[in-house]
Amino acid sequence: MSGLAEIARAAGVSISTVSRVLNRRAGVNEETRQRVLSVLSEMPYTPRGLGALQRTGVIGLLVPELSNPVFPAFAEALEVRAARLGYSSLLCNTRATGSAAMGEEEYVRMLLARGVEGMVFVSPEITNVEVPLGRAPRPSYYAKLLADGVRMVFVNGATPSLDVPDVTVDEQHAGYAATRHLVELGHRRIGFVSGPARSLPSRLKRAGWSAALEEDGLPAGSEYVAHAPFGPEGGAAAVAALLDAVRPTAVICSSDHMAIGVLREAHRRGLAVPRDLSVVGFDDIPLASYCSPALTTLAQPIEEMATAAVDELAHRLDPDRRRRPAGNYTRVFRPRLVVRESTAPPPPS
């Protein structure tokens, strides 16, 4: 029952004025315009005649960033699968750097207004346990979307409290398997080059890492963990801190992207990988096998995950089978250890 009249009443202006705001016509005071727009964002306005846009064949893909190649890889895999199912994809980069950049929530609004039928969130904002001030999605943000009937699927966005289907790698197992690999090679001082502390995936990997270490009574204290921003620079900084402090003979990393920075920092210090330092990455980005040395890493099954995510979304979009037996909405994929050249037994101390 939303119409101009209701908007007008809420904004305390006439219908004409709302219409003019909507049509960006001149003759409306900026202040009034803002008031109308703010009302409009509270109660999204869907003109009549937009019925056709209900079934648009378009879905939204939200990724946190593009500089880590794993996200373009996910985007491409999701897109290919979506195309096969007859959907076209709109990609949004939700955490683009730059002060004026838009956040996830703004993008979701925009996509909805553009008539997408559903969305796939890759590493959604909610996995930031403490989101930075001012950018925080209100607690009810995703819940509100759900209540509005927005169809969505998370990829690597584990959120037990939310009734959103989730396709995820077992991050904890990834941390565990990477660390076991190093332990079995004989390493005893194994560091963790971690992303920011607020990142849930990094926390889960850390849990796996410490579990693997404690099995053999190896040190798993916080002095063996270095947090840094995602990206090669962060990886380099984190491993530098670890090397200066506890001199690990091996490190695992939150991502291949960070691991690349680790490789670089080791090179800069004259440390040979894997002779002096073993490195394990995560994700298995396409470039991992092209590094020198080629990265040992835990592979996310990107295509399988993308397929599962898009299929689940398509399933929920299909008007015929919209209801679904309440059940396990989470699909967990096991990462796969890919041993390449960046790991070896530790140097004889």
Add this chain to the structure above:
Amino acid sequence: MSGLAEIARAAGVSISTVSRVLNRRAGVNEETRQRVLSVLSEMPYTPRGLGALQRTGVIGLLVPELSNPVFPAFAEALEVRAARLGYSSLLCNTRATGSAAMGEEEYVRMLLARGVEGMVFVSPEITNVEVPLGRAPRPSYYAKLLADGVRMVFVNGATPSLDVPDVTVDEQHAGYAATRHLVELGHRRIGFVSGPARSLPSRLKRAGWSAALEEDGLPAGSEYVAHAPFGPEGGAAAVAALLDAVRPTAVICSSDHMAIGVLREAHRRGLAVPRDLSVVGFDDIPLASYCSPALTTLAQPIEEMATAAVDELAHRLDPDRRRRPAGNYTRVFRPRLVVRESTAPPPPS
């Protein structure tokens, strides 16, 4: 002047029927419904009530692929600039692999139907001189868009015959500068690891390459050029062919992405870079400085180019200054030689 009447006429049905389709009411044959919908996608329908969408603040970004990190980098830079100007961006990956994937033209249609105000094409399809059969944009494709008043800007899409503003690097100069750098180091057999022959940028680089070689009377025949698909695999394959045939002491590459494959293939063959083989890339992707050895490359000024492109588009979107003095629509940026570790004088033969 779009209204239900026009749609109805084009679809050969009555206004009532169109309205019923739009509102998903029963009593319309599926076949008729499809016909109306297809007309609707041809001439995007903007109900009066949709005036809000006339000025949507949304622009489309079309990139050919995401696996070469230069494209995510461009996308991010474009997006940041657009956000600063109050636009949000929708990203489309126009040449996603997979048979069912959508092409550039389909994406453009879809974006238009979703109400974008303008578009930035990065390396548009038109730069494929001979596009593969079946995917060919009809000759009039871009011209038709222009005639329809679609606002667009090309990045690296030099097309003198089309009245589209273009922001581009000087590809020919890039090829020239890279080759000169190698010539000055003393190389005399310099190969070109090129993308597909149909790629215009690769052709331009080749022109620069041969110009630089001919200045010194060095060989610039086609036996020194190896074409391969873009990507590391292509780079590896192309350099393998060159090494087997003419044994160059240095190569330049169509992209850093290909150069990474060259590095890998050299490593595989036990050739040390730069001792046995010098390599020059193009683009200066963020990872170029993290390779081992770090890549010498020609840097595209990505941020400046993105800024110029978005600003030009915004300028054309601004209703107040829509007209523009007819003039030079092309901005050419000089690539910058960044010397790192992958080039050195040739081995003493």
Add this chain to the structure above:
DNA sequence: GTCACGCCGGCAAGGTTTTGCGGTGACCGC
């Protein structure tokens, strides 16, 4: 052959949005 039924067009009433026009008030120069 007849009937039922689904589908579509025409019409008109009713609702919604757009837009031309005029009123109001702020501001400015005199």
Add this chain to the structure above:
DNA sequence: GCGGTCACCGCAAAACCTTGCCGGCGTGAC
């Protein structure tokens, strides 16, 4: 203080879309 100008906004007419109703047409069943 006065009149003029201008931006801004509401009124109301016009334009447009939705929807119910009915009739025509073709198809297929009986």
